[in-house]
Amino acid sequence: MGILDSLLGNASESDAQSLQQELTRVLGAGEQIQKAYAIFRDQLIFTNKRLILVNKQGVTGKKVEYLSVPYRSIERFSMETTGHFDLEAELKIWVRGQVEPLGFTFRNDTSIYDVYRTLGEHAL
Template sequence: MGLLDALLGNAAETDAQEIQLELSQLLAPGEVVRNAYAVIRDLLVFTSKRLILVDKQGVTGKKREYLSIPYRSIERFSMETTGHFDLDAEIKIWVRGQTEPISKNFRNDKNIHDVYRALSEFAL
């Protein structure tokens, strides 16, 4: 669960305090980062109030898009694990007001269960 996992598309749990500092300008007063997972260069950040998806763009990853999803707006979510021939796992999150789900792909099942458990904990 380190840099190699993140580069291969495996979700690697990231230090929540480090992400708290990195996102300090975006967080509401009293909002705390509970869990954070790195998938390739992107982040899934579970705070006490919302899910933040960080999409790092460009060659250096300096340009970023932050998508904030209040937990109350998550209508449903699903997890598709790997099979014998299909080696990609996937999480889909349906957000109120959008017809298409937000989809995140993982290279294997290694940490997808942790991400799904975090979604269950915060969105239900």
Template sequence: MGFLDGLMGNASKVDVEKLEKELGEVLIEGEKIQSGYKVLRDSFIFTDKRLLLVDKQGMTGKKVEYHSIPYKSVTHFSVETAGSFDLDSELKIWLSGSHEPIGKLFKKDSPIEDVQKTLAEHVL
């Protein structure tokens, strides 16, 4: 991920092995990471059991919030691909009990279709 992509809020794919080492204490026994994406210091991780949002806070990023969303809580989602003049793709996820979606931007060459497939496999 380039620094400018991060400043613009664009997400980039993160290596699964790196995420497994970083999140080893958070994952439950037998839980497998399928894919993960990062925006500057924050990330969102798709496991075989849940969507895990990781929010690093403060100047040092030592304070971390782990927000677990069971896939059954996802009511619907949308994926918007990048166009000729639109330089990013967008993912929106709506949760039961919430009116506003969780939204993430992806750079133009990100595998947004893979994200859609991962969500579809767990939600549908």
């Protein structure tokens, strides 16, 4: 159900070991990927040192933006779960120096709880 979940906007956990090899040019010395989640083509990657947000752009997804957020720069974060009529859950992360939070939309509560828990484990 991973491909279907990704297409619907549900976060699915990615294989950290394969991403470790894929991102060797991006990761610092001694940096290890601990958890990763895919949302459609984008990814939230939790390492032992920072949060990496991967934004694949364009039709083919060949152009990629990597945003590194050191855990110490995360000021606060919030989660809004789904309701009866609002079927989308939202995660917001406020980063020091930015006025607007980084926002992510999920289609169900199950995956947002996993991401929120992982964010709490690393940022607190």
